[in-house]
Amino acid sequence: MKLVVVSAGLSVPSSTRLLADRLAAATAGRASGPVDVRVVELRDLAVEIAHNFTNGFPGRTLSAAIDDVTSADGLIVVTPVFSASYSGLFKSFFDVLDKDALVGKPVLVAATGGTGRHSLVLEHALRPLFAYLRAVVVPTGVYAASEDWGAEGLAERIERAAGELAVLMSALAGRSAPTVQAPAESAVPAPDSSGSSLPAQGSVTAREDGFRVVPFAEQLAALRP
Incomplete structure (x- = not known):
């Protein structure tokens, strides 16, 4: 199975990428078979995404990322919270995808922020976005505030969400x-x-x-x- 991780973190190192990696490792560990994990770092695609909007054609690197996302058996998408929602770079990437690219695809949504007060971004921004794209969003989303790292609860949420994604990926990949x-x-x-x-x-x-x-x-x- 092919698992693609889309990370919209901007800094290096990035808490968004850290959460993405932990979710990917947990999902691969719970899958029923071997998992090919690929990571799409949107920070590296920012210029090509902007050019795609102006000329209508994806560059070589962006085109490869789009192919990975389109062919994935499951997606993990993680964004930092900007102005109480997903980042503009995160939204721009999914705007350049074909409107049917994510139909029926299992997706785990996650986000990072400086405070726990933004945790509802999963429900009022991310989940509606992927419902509109007709993806299958797993029940458990994962939000990690600055104080969550190393605190009780985050590891359990990661494992629960990863288990839900692994089950859904296995079920759909094995469907005849x-x-x-x-x-x-x-x-x-x-x-x-x-x-x-x-x-x-x-x-x-x-x-x-x-x-x-x-x-x-x-x-x-x-x-x-």
């Missing part, structure tokens, strides 16, 4: 491609003893054109490892 059922002889099932022609609950029906109706329970079971 849907099969197409051969067309049925009749698009309308014969009436049952009650006189109803509706399919029984949990049954699979197919029309003459090959369209297949799969019960929700069966779809959900296909996502489980």
Whole structure:
């Protein structure tokens, strides 16, 4: 599986990158198989991102980063908090992606800040952004304020979020491609003893054109490892 980490930290060393690395290590450690971890440092892409907005074409390094994100089985995205929201560089990177690049992709959202008062940035900024991009955001987000480093609770949040991402990545990566059922002889099932022609609950029906109706329970079971 391929795990891509997007870090929007600006300083060196960066607490944003530190949190990103800890989340990546925890996710790789909980995955059911080998994980190829790649890191996209947005600080190194700032100029190419700006040029992409003005000329419409990504540079070589930005193009490689976009390919990594698009082909990932899961994403960890971490941003510092600027003005009570994600940074402009963070948002700009996701603005240059194709609008369908993250559809159905598991994403773990995280942020760093100087005070715990900004922790709701995960819910009012990051989660809505990736919901709009139709990604699958794991339930637990991780926020780390300056006082959280070395304090009780951060390690547990990291492990819980990493476990959720690892399970979702494994489930979606192992999902088999849907099969197409051969067309049925009749698009309308014969009436049952009650006189109803509706399919029984949990049954699979197919029309003459090959369209297949799969019960929700069966779809959900296909996502489980």
